[in-house]
Amino acid sequence: MTDGHVPLKFNELPPEEMLARAHQMYERMATRRTVRDFSDRPVAREIIEQAILTAGSAPSGANHQPWHFAAIQSPDIKLQIREAAEEEERAFYDGRAGAEWLDALKPLGTDDHKPFLETAPWLIAMFAQRRGGVHAGDTRKNYYINESCGIAAGFLIAALHEAGLATLTHTPKPMNFLNDICARPDEEKPFLLIVVGYPAPGAQVPEHALIKKSLEDISSWF
Numbered sequence: 001m002t003d004g005h006v007p008l009k010f011n012e013l014p015p016e017e018m019l020a021r022a023h024q025m026y027e028r029m030a031t032r033r034t035v036r037d038f039s040d041r042p043v044a045r046e047i048i049e050q051a052i053l054t055a056g057s058a059p060s061g062a063n064h065q066p067w068h069f070a071a072i073q074s075p076d077i078k079l080q081i082r083e084a085a086e087e088e089e090r091a092f093y094d095g096r097a098g099a100e101w102l103d104a105l106k107p108l109g110t111d112d113h114k115p116f117l118e119t120a121p122w123l124i125a126m127f128a129q130r131r132g133g134v135h136a137g138d139t140r141k142n143y144y145i146n147e148s149c150g151i152a153a154g155f156l157i158a159a160l161h162e163a164g165l166a167t168l169t170h171t172p173k174p175m176n177f178l179n180d181i182c183a184r185p186d187e188e189k190p191f192l193l194i195v196v197g198y199p200a201p202g203a204q205v206p207e208h209a210l211i212k213k214s215l216e217d218i219s220s221w222f
């Protein structure tokens with residue numbers, strides 16, 4: 001180690017393998033679907049732990065890792081979250097969302113009933129930390145918390161999918177109730193609630209979710 005740096009561990013691959021892996025990654029990720037109908041089959045805690053470690057390996061502003069993951073399997077806490085979320089969702093679907101947003105959600109067929117918050121074996125409440133630092137317990141200002149947490153959430157969802165689990169990214173609005181229920185400080189912003197488990201037998205997904213933009217639609221090349 002010189003000057004606070006260490007040699008990079010970089011695993012170079014032959015070009016054919018690079019291409020094959022790029023294709024395989026796309027094929028695997030493209031089969032991920034947001035699920036809203038979960039089985040109550042248990043899922044081992046170690047799988048959730050490994051997925052959270054994967055999320056925690058994500059890049060972040062100044063490497064402050066401005067995230068906290070509350071992993072919940074307690075039926076009592078899941079019930080509290082369901083009750084609080086459904087209260088917010090009732091107001092949301094009763095009009096707080098506004099006509100344009102409700103219209104955008106129509107093809108998904110969602111409503112204010114969120115039974116999966118109790119049925120699924122795991123909920124992961126992800127919090128974004130406004131203050132922190134590279135070491136646990138630091139209290140410095142954090143930077144780019146939304147970008148950092150968004151990337152970490154992507155890692156988390158990909159890791160859970162790769163482990164053979166289904167997820168739902170749930171965002172009851174507002175979801176400050178998560179701070180109270182999960183005993184997180186006010187300076188942490190509830191970021192996402194990820195529902196994790198097996199899909200219920202015969203689970204269906206909206207056709208709307210299968211519409212994905214083409215490479216031409218989402219990219220430009222110079």
Ligand SMILES: Cc1cc2nc3c(=O)[nH]c(=O)nc-3n(C[C@H](O)[C@H](O)[C@H](O)COP(=O)(O)O)c2cc1C
Nearest residue numbers: 032033034035036108110168169170171172205209
């Ligand atoms: C930030 C974010 C918030 C979301 N919030 C909800 C939600 O509250 N409830 C829900 O049923 N789906 C929610 N979703 C899931 C989207 O509806 C879903 O990703 C989209 O319809 C595409 O489907 P797919 O994930 O199967 O590709 C959310 C997704 C994201 C990325």
